[in-house]
Amino acid sequence: MSQIFRGLGVSSGVAMGRVQLVDRRRLSVPRLRLSHAEIEPEIERFERAIELSEAQLGDLRGRAAQSGLSDVATLLEAHASMLRDEHLRDATKERIKLDGVNAEWALRSSVKALRDIFDRLDDDYFRERRSDVDLVGDRLLRNLVGEEADPPSGFAEDTVVVAYALSPADTVPLYRSSVRGFVTETGGPTSHLAILARDMSLPAVVGVAGLVERAGTGDPIVLDGDSGEVVLHPEEELQSRFRVRARAKQAREVELLEERALNSETVDHTPVTLLGNIEVSDEVAVVLDRGGMGIGLYRTEFMAMEHRRLPTADEQLVEYRKVVEPLKGRPLTIRTIDLGGDKLARILPRTDASSEVLNPALGLRALRFSLRNPESLRAQLRAVLRASALGPVRLLFPFVTGLEELRWAKEQLKEAEQELSREGLPFDVKMPVGVMIETPAAVEIADLLAQEVEFFSIGTNDLIQYTLAVDRSNDDVAELYRPCHPAVLRMLRRVVQVAATAEIELTVCGEMAAEPLHTPLLLGLGVRSFSLNAPSIPRVKRVVRRVTIDACEQLAREVMLVATAEQVEQKLRVALETWAEEVFAGETGDLPSLLF
Ligand code: PEP
Ligand code: MG
Numbered sequence: 001m002s003q004i005f006r007g008l009g010v011s012s013g014v015a016m017g018r019v020q021l022v023d024r025r026r027l028s029v030p031r032l033r034l035s036h037a038e039i040e041p042e043i044e045r046f047e048r049a050i051e052l053s054e055a056q057l058g059d060l061r062g063r064a065a066q067s068g069l070s071d072v073a074t075l076l077e078a079h080a081s082m083l084r085d086e087h088l089r090d091a092t093k094e095r096i097k098l099d100g101v102n103a104e105w106a107l108r109s110s111v112k113a114l115r116d117i118f119d120r121l122d123d124d125y126f127r128e129r130r131s132d133v134d135l136v137g138d139r140l141l142r143n144l145v146g147e148e149a150d151p152p153s154g155f156a157e158d159t160v161v162v163a164y165a166l167s168p169a170d171t172v173p174l175y176r177s178s179v180r181g182f183v184t185e186t187g188g189p190t191s192h193l194a195i196l197a198r199d200m201s202l203p204a205v206v207g208v209a210g211l212v213e214r215a216g217t218g219d220p221i222v223l224d225g226d227s228g229e230v231v232l233h234p235e236e237e238l239q240s241r242f243r244v245r246a247r248a249k250q251a252r253e254v255e256l257l258e259e260r261a262l263n264s265e266t267v268d269h270t271p272v273t274l275l276g277n278i279e280v281s282d283e284v285a286v287v288l289d290r291g292g293m294g295i296g297l298y299r300t301e302f303m304a305m306e307h308r309r310l311p312t313a314d315e316q317l318v319e320y321r322k323v324v325e326p327l328k329g330r331p332l333t334i335r336t337i338d339l340g341g342d343k344l345a346r347i348l349p350r351t352d353a354s355s356e357v358l359n360p361a362l363g364l365r366a367l368r369f370s371l372r373n374p375e376s377l378r379a380q381l382r383a384v385l386r387a388s389a390l391g392p393v394r395l396l397f398p399f400v401t402g403l404e405e406l407r408w409a410k411e412q413l414k415e416a417e418q419e420l421s422r423e424g425l426p427f428d429v430k431m432p433v434g435v436m437i438e439t440p441a442a443v444e445i446a447d448l449l450a451q452e453v454e455f456f457s458i459g460t461n462d463l464i465q466y467t468l469a470v471d472r473s474n475d476d477v478a479e480l481y482r483p484c485h486p487a488v489l490r491m492l493r494r495v496v497q498v499a500a501t502a503e504i505e506l507t508v509c510g511e512m513a514a515e516p517l518h519t520p521l522l523l524g525l526g527v528r529s530f531s532l533n534a535p536s537i538p539r540v541k542r543v544v545r546r547v548t549i550d551a552c553e554q555l556a557r558e559v560m561l562v563a564t565a566e567q568v569e570q571k572l573r574v575a576l577e578t579w580a581e582e583v584f585a586g587e588t589g590d591l592p593s594l595l596f
Contacts, residue, residue, distance in 0.1 A: 002231050002238055007183070007208035008279065009228035011197035012535065014246035015181030016239060017158030019219040019232075021212065022166065029141070032102040042096050046103040049143040050083055056139070057083070075132070082136045087114050104144050111137035122314075155179050160223060162215045166193045181223050183208050183230050197225075205230050226535045252582070256538035260291040264541050266523070268548045273529040274537050275331070277509060281322035286534040291541060294330035295323060296531025297396070297457065297509040300380065301337045310337070310376045316383035324391040331392045333457070333507075333531070334384050335436070336377060336409075338398040340365030361471060366399030367409060374412060381416040388428035396434045396457055401441040403448055410452070438462035438510070443491045450502035457531070458495055460510025464488050482565035483512050489521075489560060489568065496526040507531050516583045517572050519543040524556025539583050546579040 034042055057080040064073040082088060088110050095106035111133060118130040155161075157178045165186045181203040184193060197204035203225030215221070215232055222242045223230045226249075231238060265271045275296030276287030280303070284295060303311050303319060311319075324332055340363060370377035387393050397409050410433065420427050435442065435449055438459030442449060450456070460483060465472040467487050470480045482488070492508075499506035507529040512518045514532035516539050522530070523544070530540060555575050559568050576583070 002234050003214060005208045005211050005230040005232070007205040007228045007230060009204075009225045010194035010206050011182075011202060011204035011225045013181070013203035013225045014222070014242055014249065015160055015203045015225070016222045016234075016242055016246075017160040017180045017220075018156065019162045019215045019217055019221050020155055020159045020179075021215055021217045022161055022163040029104045029108050030102070031105045034096070034100045034102060036100075039097055039100065042103050043093050046092060046096065046107070046144065049103070049140050050089060052143045053083055053136075053139050054080055056143075079132060079136050079139075082132065083140070085114075087117070088136070088140075104141060107137060107140055107144065160221050162211060162221070164212050181205075181225065183211060183221070183223055185209060185212055226533075253535075253538075255582075256542060257290070259538060259541060259545070260289075262541075262545065264291070264293065264544055266544055266547055266549055266552075268550070270528070270549050272523070272544045273507070274541055274544070275333075275507065275509075275529065275531040276534050276537065277514075277531050278323070278534075281319045283534065284323045284326050287537070288326065290534045290537040292534060292537050294327060295332045296507050296529070298323065298332065298334045299338065300335060301339045304337060304339060310373075310379075313379040313383040313386075316380060317386050320383060320387035320393075321390060324387055324393065327391060329391060331394065332387075333394040333396050333434070334387065335396040335398055335457075336367070336370060336380055336384075338366040340369050361465065367397055367405050368399065371405065371408065377409070377412055378416055381413050382420065385413075385416055385420055385427035385431065386425060388431040389426040393428065394432040394434060394455065396436060396455075398436045398459070399438060399462070400435040400449065401439050403445070403452070406435060406449065406452060432505075434505075436462075436509075437495050439466050440491070443495055446495050446498040447502070450498055450504055453504065455505035455507070456495060456499050458492065458506065458508045458510060460488070460492075460508060460512040463491065463510065467491060483515070483518065484521075484559075484565040484568035484572065486560075486563060486565070486568070489525075492522070492527075493525050493556075493560065500526060505529065514540065516540055516543045516580065517569070517576055520547050520552045520555055520575055520579065521559055521568075521572055523547065523549060524552035524554070524559075542583050543576070543580045 057076050061073050061076040061080070064070075064076060088107075091110040091113065092103065092106045095101060095109055096103055099106065114133050115130045118133060155177045159177070159179045160181045160183065161179055162183045164184065166182065166184055179202065182193060182197055183204070184206045185208055186206065194204060194206060203223055205223050205225060205228050207228075208230055211230065211232070219232055220234060220239075221230065221232050222234045222239060224242070224245070231242075234242065263271070264274050273293055273296075274291065275294045276283070276290070276292035277297040277299065278284060278287060278295055279299045287295060300316070303316065320332075320334065340360065364372060381395075384393060384395050395413070397406060400406050413433065417427065417429070432454035434453050434455035434457055436459045437443060437446060437449075437456050439462065443463070446456070461472055464470070464481060464483055464485070468480060468482065468485055470477045472481060496506060506527065507513075508522055508527050509531035511532075512522065513530040514536035516536075519530075519540050520543065532540060555571070559571050562568055562571065
């Protein structure tokens with residue numbers, strides 16, 4: 001029976017094969033009191049672990065250099081010198097001696113102290129290096145407790161590596177092996193793994209919660225590095241769809257990219273804005289490469305995941321600058337942090353986030369989280385405002401359910417503006433402010449919200465989840481997750497009408513915007529701006545360039561008269577087959593997205 005998971009696709013392509021499990025959970029470390037006589041042998045044990053770690057890193061460095069991975073070799077060299085660093089080696093030995101504790105406990109304290117030093121440094125490069133401290137500490141710890149520090153090498157032909165986390169050292173033996181792809185529970189799009197996977201052109205998905213627990217070595221698995229879909233024990237039919245998808249994907253991508261420079265407009269010359277959704281700054285290059293006209297949704301919560309904490313205003317500004325500058329005057333919409341719910345809650349303290357809460361999707365999420373942590377919102381608003389001095393930036397508040405929250409958030413913005421003015425720092429005094437329309441409450445009060453913001457962004461992912469009462473990440477109810485449910489479509493129609501009446505801008509930024517099947521319907525309902533993942537931009541553009549607004553409006557009228565999601569989908573399928581069959585067949589047709 002297929003088991004479906006969803007994570008974040010960080011390296012494009014489809015992989016099929018068998019699981020090789022590399023379980024890299026954090027080790028729990030007991031604190032043991034040592035007698036006087038036990039101290040010296042304990043220090044020797046620690047020294048042996050250092051020697052072993054040095055030997056392992058030396059070996060890996062050699063293999064990395066041989067494989068032409070010079071960046072990885074340099075990184076491993078840095079790891080090796082960290083092993084000899086006084087803050088790690090000497091400090092740990094001191095702790096064993098003075099505190100009379102076991103080497104594991106002493107090491108953990110030294111790693112924490114070292115990490116704190118890196119955190120305090122006012123330099124992003126060095127702050128980023130704290131993850132290297134963790135990796136070195138982890139290797140030492142595993143060698144101390146006698147756990148294998150590196151994953152096995154010599155993989156079978158069709159291996160897909162599944163791990164809780166993979167370090168750069170872990171990936172070295174995988175390079176030029178027959179590994180077909182990676183899936184990890186942790187990690188973000190700019191994690192070392194993601195960067196290396198892209199370098200190796202291997203599909204990778206990160207952030208797949210719960211997979212390690214359910215997967216076993218040898219289990220059949222498929223993964224899609226674009227959509228982030230991962231399926232364990234795929235049934236034969238699903239496997240063959242994936243195969244078709246992989247082949248079709250390659251061929252079509254090449255063909256669609258040829259239209260990159262053409263105008264995004266319908267046959268009757270109605271311009272349609274196609275923006276990109278990004279999670280990290282690096283992705284802006286991919287959006288531009290696929291013909292994106294700006295960034296319509298920057299999901300900044302992924303920054304918190306990368307840092308494993310809430311980033312400071314300065315850290316955020318560095319990232320925003322990396323997005324604004326390559327955009328060269330194209331628009332950028334930055335959404336304030338949307339943590340909680342199904343999103344990476346594990347990185348936050350239990351009281352702040354919702355991973356331990358029974359009903360997280362209805363819990364302390366997004367703007368509600370900001371209400372409890374006003375200083376984190378203020379830091380972000382400060383960074384966004386400062387970025388607005390560098391190019392056209394818009395600010396977007398997620399998960400709004402009432403005017404009180406919005407007014408409070410805008411109040412915080414005003415205070416951040418005053419603060420910057422006092423400091424003489426520039427910002428755009430007219431920076432547009434918008435709200436995500438992603439809860440039924442926001443739809444109901446859209447007319448009121450429209451009076452207080454400059455734009456709407458419809459988040460269909462959550463709007464569908466909350467309207468249909470279907471958890472968007474629960475595969476048990478995935479079949480009930482129907483974007484074309486009449487309840488959803490009526491809401492979309494209403495919000496578009498409210499925005500038009502209030503003369504404010506509207507973008508659809510949920511996954512519906514990325515699905516070519518929905519493009520004619522959304523156009524027919526009056527949507528003229530879409531924000532979507534970069535790989536989908538050329539496909540949606542192809543549909544836009546094949547339709548007329550009249551025909552789309554006619555389709556929308558017909559669709560709004562039918563009573564079930566199934567009937568709607570049927571009508572949309574027929575329409576798309578007429579207009580842009582090549583976009584439909586092979587990808588959306590043969591393998592509908594598993595969760596959306
Ligand atoms: C949405 O809910 O549709 C959306 C775009 O936001 P996210 O997927 O980040 O919740
Ligand atoms: Mg959302």
